Amino acid sequence: MTTNSKVRVAIHGAAGRMGRRLIALGSVDKELSIVAALEGADNPLIGQDAGLVAGVVELNVPFGSHIHTAVDAVIDFSIPEACLSIVKTCVEKRIPLVVATTGLHEEEKHEIRRAAEVIPIVWSPSMSTTVNLAMKLCAMAGTALRSQAAGVDVEIIERHHRYKEDAPSGTALKFGEIIAGVMDLPEAKHGRHGMTGKRPSTEIGYHAVRTGDNPGEHTIVFGLLGETLEVTVKASNRDCYATGALSAAKFIAGKPPGLYSMYDVLGL
Ligand SMILES: NC(=O)C1=CN([C@@H]2O[C@H](COP(=O)(O)OP(=O)(O)OC[C@H]3O[C@@H](n4cnc5c(N)ncnc54)[C@H](OP(=O)(O)O)[C@@H]3O)[C@@H](O)[C@H]2O)C=CC1
Numbered sequence: 001m002t003t004n005s006k007v008r009v010a011i012h013g014a015a016g017r018m019g020r021r022l023i024a025l026g027s028v029d030k031e032l033s034i035v036a037a038l039e040g041a042d043n044p045l046i047g048q049d050a051g052l053v054a055g056v057v058e059l060n061v062p063f064g065s066h067i068h069t070a071v072d073a074v075i076d077f078s079i080p081e082a083c084l085s086i087v088k089t090c091v092e093k094r095i096p097l098v099v100a101t102t103g104l105h106e107e108e109k110h111e112i113r114r115a116a117e118v119i120p121i122v123w124s125p126s127m128s129t130t131v132n133l134a135m136k137l138c139a140m141a142g143t144a145l146r147s148q149a150a151g152v153d154v155e156i157i158e159r160h161h162r163y164k165e166d167a168p169s170g171t172a173l174k175f176g177e178i179i180a181g182v183m184d185l186p187e188a189k190h191g192r193h194g195m196t197g198k199r200p201s202t203e204i205g206y207h208a209v210r211t212g213d214n215p216g217e218h219t220i221v222f223g224l225l226g227e228t229l230e231v232t233v234k235a236s237n238r239d240c241y242a243t244g245a246l247s248a249a250k251f252i253a254g255k256p257p258g259l260y261s262m263y264d265v266l267g268l
């Protein structure tokens, strides 16, 4: 299934911010080889060498819009519509897949779950080790604090670069889902404005900040009366997501069909 025991990886959304870091870091990873760099058919970089565009050596891998070679895993960092299209391709070709794209609607998420009945998929809104560890810590905090007599207010604040198109981040929503599950907080409140009234005890508040080139920060606030716990995790560049996704590709190649998380990849 692999050539010279290297995992053959295709990057989908390869010319994007994340795609370029995946090409750059993947090109120096001895355990894998980047064999395809996929973009939309009308992308102006089609035909150009992915390594040169990513700022590393020539890889002899031109940007293209279809998979023409043997591939052990695809990594997707694109946009929701394109993500669903590569999910379909991977199902047809029975290729293991890593899904990192966020901003998916419920129906699109449902398609990913259905695809995982046929192919193995790692699906996570954050490939970062410290973000996934912070999720574990927040599950622990939520469990420990859920029966506080005076109540606990959970607010999630995320900061990202000005180019980000979805809000709140997929990671913020995942933090919320995990905490809602352990603390039984069924309502989501996205920002506040005007005469909002007293804060209900049943909600999680989400706040999305968009500034400059921030590669991603999340702060989860557990507010009690008299004291506050905050869990903060910050990326200083995108390589934490790229290295996590490359590890996920190595993990998923050759696995049986099913839905896997970064907890599985990282052994958390
Ligand atoms: N799970 C995680 O750890 C992380 C997830 N993300 C998520 O990954 C996604 C991408 O982020 P980022 O790299 O910053 O975004 P970019 O906009 O920089 O990259 C997206 C890329 O996808 C390309 N694309 C558009 N249509 C298609 C298509 N039909 N087929 C193939 N490629 C296509 C875009 O091309 P074009 O410019 O021509 O439209 C672009 O190059 C976002 O959803 C983001 O939230 C980001 C970081 C970490």
Ligand SMILES: O=C(O)C1=N[C@H](C(=O)O)C[C@H](O)C1
Pocket (backbone or CB within 6 Å): 102, 125, 126, 160, 161, 164, 168, 169, 170, 171, 172, 215, 216, 217
């Ligand atoms: O768009 C980004 O940049 C990021 N998106 C992901 C998300 O929405 O959670 C992960 C990371 O925070 C960077």
